[in-house]
Amino acid sequence: MTTNTKDACETCPIHDAAALKKLGVDMSDFDYVVALAGNPNTGKSTVFNALTGLRQHTGNWPGKTVSRAEGGFEYGDHKYKMVDLPGTYSLLATSLDEEVARDFILFGQPDVTIVVVDATRLERNLNLVLQVLEITNRVVVALNLMDEAKRHGIQVDERRLARDLGVHVVPMVARQGEGVPELLQAVGEVANRKTVGKPYRVKYDSPELKKAVTQVTKQIEDAYPELPNAQWVALRLLDGDERIAEALRKGELGDLTHGDIEQRSAQLQVIGNQ
Amino acid sequence: MTTKNTRPLENILSTAQSLRWEIGVDFHEKVTESIYTDAAKIADRATTRPEEKPRFDFDKKLDQILTSRIWGFPLMLALLMIVFWLTISGANVPSSMLATLLLDNIHPLLKGFAANIGMPWWLDGFLFDGVYMATAWVISVMLPPMAIFFPLFTLLEDFGYLPRVAFNLDNMFRKSGAHGKQALSMTMGFGCNAAGVVATRIIDSPRERLIAIITNNFALCNGRWPTQILIASLFIGALVPAQLAGLVSSMAVVGIALLGVFLTFVSSKFLSKTWLKGEVSTFSLELPPYRPPRIWQTIYTSLIDRTFIILWRAIIFAIPAGAVLWLSANITIAGTSLAGYLINFLNPFGLLLGLNGVILVAFIVAIPANEIVVPTIMMLTVLVTGAGGGEGAGVMFELESGMETMALFQAGGWTLLTAVNLMLFSLIHNPCSTTIYTIYKETGSKKWTWVASLAPVLMGFAVTFVVAQFWRLVTSVF
Numbered sequence: 001m002t003t004n005t006k007d008a009c010e011t012c013p014i015h016d017a018a019a020l021k022k023l024g025v026d027m028s029d030f031d032y033v034v035a036l037a038g039n040p041n042t043g044k045s046t047v048f049n050a051l052t053g054l055r056q057h058t059g060n061w062p063g064k065t066v067s068r069a070e071g072g073f074e075y076g077d078h079k080y081k082m083v084d085l086p087g088t089y090s091l092l093a094t095s096l097d098e099e100v101a102r103d104f105i106l107f108g109q110p111d112v113t114i115v116v117v118d119a120t121r122l123e124r125n126l127n128l129v130l131q132v133l134e135i136t137n138r139v140v141v142a143l144n145l146m147d148e149a150k151r152h153g154i155q156v157d158e159r160r161l162a163r164d165l166g167v168h169v170v171p172m173v174a175r176q177g178e179g180v181p182e183l184l185q186a187v188g189e190v191a192n193r194k195t196v197g198k199p200y201r202v203k204y205d206s207p208e209l210k211k212a213v214t215q216v217t218k219q220i221e222d223a224y225p226e227l228p229n230a231q232w233v234a235l236r237l238l239d240g241d242e243r244i245a246e247a248l249r250k251g252e253l254g255d256l257t258h259g260d261i262e263q264r265s266a267q268l269q270v271i272g273n274q
Numbered sequence: 275m276t277t278k279n280t281r282p283l284e285n286i287l288s289t290a291q292s293l294r295w296e297i298g299v300d301f302h303e304k305v306t307e308s309i310y311t312d313a314a315k316i317a318d319r320a321t322t323r324p325e326e327k328p329r330f331d332f333d334k335k336l337d338q339i340l341t342s343r344i345w346g347f348p349l350m351l352a353l354l355m356i357v358f359w360l361t362i363s364g365a366n367v368p369s370s371m372l373a374t375l376l377l378d379n380i381h382p383l384l385k386g387f388a389a390n391i392g393m394p395w396w397l398d399g400f401l402f403d404g405v406y407m408a409t410a411w412v413i414s415v416m417l418p419p420m421a422i423f424f425p426l427f428t429l430l431e432d433f434g435y436l437p438r439v440a441f442n443l444d445n446m447f448r449k450s451g452a453h454g455k456q457a458l459s460m461t462m463g464f465g466c467n468a469a470g471v472v473a474t475r476i477i478d479s480p481r482e483r484l485i486a487i488i489t490n491n492f493a494l495c496n497g498r499w500p501t502q503i504l505i506a507s508l509f510i511g512a513l514v515p516a517q518l519a520g521l522v523s524s525m526a527v528v529g530i531a532l533l534g535v536f537l538t539f540v541s542s543k544f545l546s547k548t549w550l551k552g553e554v555s556t557f558s559l560e561l562p563p564y565r566p567p568r569i570w571q572t573i574y575t576s577l578i579d580r581t582f583i584i585l586w587r588a589i590i591f592a593i594p595a596g597a598v599l600w601l602s603a604n605i606t607i608a609g610t611s612l613a614g615y616l617i618n619f620l621n622p623f624g625l626l627l628g629l630n631g632v633i634l635v636a637f638i639v640a641i642p643a644n645e646i647v648v649p650t651i652m653m654l655t656v657l658v659t660g661a662g663g664g665e666g667a668g669v670m671f672e673l674e675s676g677m678e679t680m681a682l683f684q685a686g687g688w689t690l691l692t693a694v695n696l697m698l699f700s701l702i703h704n705p706c707s708t709t710i711y712t713i714y715k716e717t718g719s720k721k722w723t724w725v726a727s728l729a730p731v732l733m734g735f736a737v738t739f740v741v742a743q744f745w746r747l748v749t750s751v752f
Contacts, residue, residue: 097475122321124313126313127313148563148565153324154323154324155322157319160319164320165316175568202312203308204305205308208297209297209304209305212294212296216289216290216293219285219286219289220286223282237287238293238297239294239301239305240294249283
């Protein structure tokens with residue numbers, strides 16, 4: 001490994017953040033797709049606005065963003081297209097907004113999925129994070145509302161969290177713009193494959209469940225060695241999810257890593273129109 | 275690749291199928307439980323909570339008051355009243371200043387300019403009496419109230435008050451056989467019905483979602499607030515001494531908004547008892563923490579996001595409307611203008627409803643944008659009665675003061691009944707074309723789009739008819 005000597009300033013993430021170019025609605029010739037997920041009312045739209053420079057209306061109530069909003073930004077010589085997904089508590093796809101979010105993360109195959117998390121309600125928010133981690137390992141957790149956590153006397157150890165989850169965790173106060181440079185840095189690293197997440201996988205403890213999941217996961221891994229989310233697919237099949245069976249049949253889940261950008265953006269269009 | 279993998283795939287599917295039976299019916303619970311257990315474990319390891327509970331929890335105390343059974347509703351009404359009172363009393367001065375500038379100063383300048391360069395009368399009339407006046411009128415009437423109302427509303431939203439409104443209303447929605455989350459889509463409809471219809475996506479059950487879509491029109495939208503505020507301050511406020519006028523007119527506007535909420539309940543109940551029968555689903559609504567609103571940012575974004583976008587939309591629709599109105603007022607057949615024919619044709623029906631032909635024509639012209647109802651009524655009234663600044667047919671006249679506007683309305687044969695029924699009909703009529711299109715996109719059904727568009731108009735006819743007959747009966751007795 002060769003290291004170029006950099007001067008002190010260049011090693012600081014803030015240095016690169018100065019290179020953030022908010023592109024607003026200009027999403028032409030993007031190199032990477034970034035999805036923005038999270039529970040309702042955790043500040044997703046605020047993060048979205050901070051990165052794209054758009055002023056999507058933010059409001060202090062759950063369920064404000066029901067359809068997808070899109071915008072662009074440029075950072076470190078790459079152009080990113082950012083998609084703000086509806087806020088959901090889970091990805092089990094029981095309502096339309098959960099389905100929109102899940103389908104995008106699954107079929108839209110974003111290069112990075114930012115999960116915005118409310119630091120004051122970590123336990124409930126992690127439910128969604130764990131479900132996203134089952135689908136993709138290209139995840140950055142934005143630990144938002146750190147100021148509110150502090151006000152309530154809650155301390156969150158983001159390093160511990162990052163170690164447990166196996167992905168980047170960035171503490172933020174998005175409303176004030178704190179943590180944006182660090183978030184960009186993490187997003188850039190994941191998008192450019194500089195770091196590869198080793199995501200936490202849920203342990204299914206109930207004996208029957210464990211047996212079934214292990215068996216089907218094994219079969220899937222044998223048949224589709226390149227699939228990054230075999231355990232999740234196994235669960236969906238065990239749940240009798242026809243949509244996933246269909247996707248597997250068509251090879252839509254096949255190679256999440258090699259999809260070429262044209263084809264994927266065509267796919268984004270299809271999902272968007274549904 | 276697909277053919278190669280068919281065999282193993284079918285194997286996997288059949289294994290999964292047979293294993294499903296072994297796991298049993300509580301598959302979902304088991305999965306969810308595993309996720310919850312792990313999430314709790316990880317969260318617990320990463321979080322340190324304070325030893326003792328804080329002595330005073332501000333949010334909790336505030337919620338106890340704002341969502342209490344006794345104080346929840348009165349406080350909600352009081353907050354709405356304050357917002358409207360500030361809007362109505364604050365908008366008067368800037369409104370007349372804008373009117374003076376745009377109509378009294380700039381318009382004569384433009385006319386003078388036209389005369390100087392010898393512009394033909396029809397081009398001059400078309401451009402400056404039609405297009406320019408329409409635009410100027412929309413700006414001077416709509417900009418001030420919107421510039422006050424939207425930031426105030428957004429501040430409440432930013433603070434976290436809207437979910438509390440939903441919480442207060444939830445019980446009533448459930449009693450109407452609708453989904454509690456409809457309270458949220460309705461609140462969104464107070465801004466824009468098209469947005470409210472899209473917001474119903476948060477409702478899982480198709481039955482309840484359809485109810486929410488169809489009834490969203492009863493949430494008074496941006497395009498209709500200015501009409502209500504203007505008519506209320508001119509007619510209702512005039513009934514009481516000047517120092518009470520602002521208060522009484524805000525009460526009238528709040529009354530109309532509440533009537534809309536009431537109609538939402540009634541029609542939801544009706545739908546859920548007839549064509550859309552079914553069980554009410556439960557849901558959990560999270561009350562977000564109160565956050566100190568970011569005042570400047572809120573004012574900025576609500577000006578950009580709401581005020582100017584809506585104003586722009588109004589102008590876009592006012593320009594062609596102004597042009598068409600001027601033309602229809604100046605193209606005459608056998609001594610009567612085109613607009614005159616239409617107004618005369620609709621007049622008997624309008625009078626039956628306590629309205630008049632002019633108002634009905636205005637509502638037809640305003641299908642693309644409710645915002646231009648009042649400007650259109652003004653322009654048509656001038657045309658029919660020949661009242662106004664003596665500028666000739668089809669000129670949107672100057673709104674120098676409430677007195678002149680009143681004089682004009684009176685010349686058009688307006689009474690208090692006309693004003694009240696106009697406010698009622700503005701609440702209860704078809705959604706604007708944008709909303710209709712959105713309903714079609716969201717439901718994918720022509721049938722439900724027709725229902726959602728026509729049912730409110732018919733209801734509006736019925737309500738105004740009954741009010742008019744009753745009113746005339748009462749006034750003929752006394």
